[in-house]
Amino acid sequence: MDIRQLHYFLEVARRQSFTKAAQALYVSQPTISKTIKTIEDELGVVLFERSGKRIVLTDAGEILLAQAQQMVRTFDDMTARLGELTEAKSGRIRIGLPPMVGVSFFPGVIGGFRERYPNIALQLFEYGAKRVEAEVAEGKLDIGVTLLPADPERFESFCFGKQRLLLVVSPAHRLAGRDAVRLAELSEDRFLLFHEDFVLHDRIIDACEREGFLPQAVYKSTQWDLISELAAVDLGIALLPERICRDLDRSRLRVIPTEPAIPWAPAMIWRRNAYLSYAARVWLAFARELLEGGNSAATGGVSPGPD
Incomplete structure (x- = not known):
């Protein structure tokens, strides 16, 4: 065999x-x-x-x-x-990125890494966070991005860009003029949710259930920009991260904080107690430096070795 x-x-x-x-x-x-x-x-x-x-x-x-x-x-x-012994500073890294986190945080990180380490190949896989977690745990991905909390028995991680979700509605929505909205007030609204493959799908449902109702999902998508467009024409309401909401067209959409707030904490994960290649270690160190500005919030340290 x-x-x-x-x-x-x-x-x-x-x-x-x-x-x-x-x-x-x-x-x-x-x-x-x-x-x-x-x-x-x-x-x-x-x-x-x-x-x-x-x-x-x-x-x-x-x-x-x-x-x-x-x-x-x-x-x-x-x-x-x-x-590592034969390839020195070359190598390959398989990274899983949920679409929303990837477009929000990683273009500059990826570009900078390629410039600094041209012999290390990045293989990017655009998956929902649930699949990212599963494939990192199975060793099919070296590193992934998900939302905290991540299972500390399976993963080491560091968090970056901690934010909250904001309510996104059309100007015609009955709550469009409010400064804040309680989640319970949305019990009769139609929700535009992310697909079940996304951790955010479950987080939104769980938050609503804690407020006493199950959200009515009228559409599910893997694309935040499609969700926002559907909200703009008043086909439903959405809950999107602050980072995404900064780029929304405020003439077509209203963005409102919710009470209680729903946290959105993206984190980079890798398998606990698994071997990390040179390439993976330098990626983690480089990404952490750019994403956190040098302020590490890691649950486990990673040393990249000599640069």
């Missing part, structure tokens, strides 16, 4: 489908099926059984899953460490 076979097995287990695993790995389905059969023959066990249209892990498959994940992480750490 080799590391490639373990990767194939993990992808089938993750997607619960030979076909989807083959598509994700850019190989043929027979190749996937043959690999799984080879592993089963070598171990003398059955790893998957069919359940309707899905395949599910057997007890033996569950045991291999836990061990395979550890073996792949160990192999990746080993190759990363060896790569």
Whole structure:
């Protein structure tokens, strides 16, 4: 059994489908099926059984899953460490950025980093924060951005740009002239929410439920600019971070603080107790310097090594 076979097995287990695993790995389905059969023959066990249209892990498959994940992480750490010895200041970093945070904070950071470290390749993945957290935890991303609180048992992190959400409505809305609005006053309004993949989706719903109501979602999107445009034509109300609200057209939208305030605290995360490559360490140090202005609020220190 080799590391490639373990990767194939993990992808089938993750997607619960030979076909989807083959598509994700850019190989043929027979190749996937043959690999799984080879592993089963070598171990003398059955790893998957069919359940309707899905395949599910057997007890033996569950045991291999836990061990395979550890073996792949160990192999990746080993190759990363060896790569540092041979590549010096070159490398690759896989970074997950939610769209709203990415456009608000990172163009200047990314540009500055490329200028300072031209031999380090940045691979950017635009995902919602929930997926970012999952893929950082699985080692598929080296570093990600999410909203605090992040699970301290799985992640180390540092926070930057702590703000709050503000109510965004059209000038025709009944509350457009107010200086502040209580969340409870929005119980009958139609909400324009972010997609379920976004942590902010759950934070807004949780805040409303604490005020005694479940928000009525009329539209969900992954794009803050589309949400604001829909609010401008009075198709619903939105709650957006202060940073985004600064750039909204105040002739078409009204921006109002809410009581109680809903915090919005973006943070960069990486796996706790996992090996960080040279490239990842210099990215964290560089990004922290620019995003925090040198005022570290990290939950775990990172030393980039010699520059």
